[in-house]
Amino acid sequence: MHRIKAVFFDLDDTLWPIVPVIERAEVVMFDWLTQHAPGVADRFTIDSLRERRRVLLQENPQFHLDLRLLRHAGLTEAFLHVDEDVAKVDRAMAIFSEARNAVTLFDDVLPMLDGLRGRVMFGSISNGVADLEVIGLAHYFQASVAACNVGIAKPAPEIFHAACDALNILPCEAVHVGDDPVLDVEGAQKAGLQAVWMNRYALRPVRELPDNIQPDVVCTSFHELDEWLRKRII
Structure with missing residues (x-):
């Protein structure tokens, strides 16, 4: 040997x-959306955004290689759906990432x-x-x-x-x-x-x-x- x-x-x-980390990070990001992108927060929930990511992952397995891109794609889609400023997506991702690394x-x-x-x-x-x-x-x-x-x-x-x-x-x-x-x-x-x-x-x-x-x-x-x-x- x-x-x-x-x-x-x-x-x-x-x-x-990891589960409590992701759950908290999603709550922190959604609180930010409520303040800074209310159209998204009014139309979607944490659960509905999560379900949409699941569908996107099935449609494009390449997202398995980078879950950040998956989350970014799901958020961008939600922002476009309610005519929110997609420029805010990167900030929302930064908020999520900060909480996601608070392990x-x-x-x-x-x-x-x-x-x-x-x-x-x-x-x-x-x-x-x-x-x-x-x-x-x-x-x-x-x-x-x-x-x-x-x-x-x-x-x-x-x-x-x-x-x-x-x-x-x-x-x-x-x-x-x-x-x-x-x-x-x-x-x-x-x-x-x-x-x-x-x-x-x-x-x-x-x-x-x-x-x-x-x-x-x-x-x-x-x-x-x-x-x-x-x-x-x-």
């Missing part, structure tokens, strides 16, 4: 819970990153649009690869290979940690990496592990992950 030289992390629901890390994240820092390289591989610089975590990571930047989304092997190339390592020298069995576990393994299923919600499952997917290890916390990694990076 190859020694692990790098650990790649998914972000949303791996380093922080609260799981309590075990920083202790693990601090404890293994310098002993193994860290990277991130995400289909989302979180900004690690704004969040304050960028200094932990030697590489950050996002679908919106490379034009490839998980579970495609190319995005995992791009992350490995950024650190000048082989896929067999890396492990990827994530909460999604298909995107993170199966995707990483098919790309030649080891894969950890981070099942933080084991007591109240939000995802089931398909029978055909077998992670290299299942962890319910970064404390368990830390213990597993320390045996493989020395």
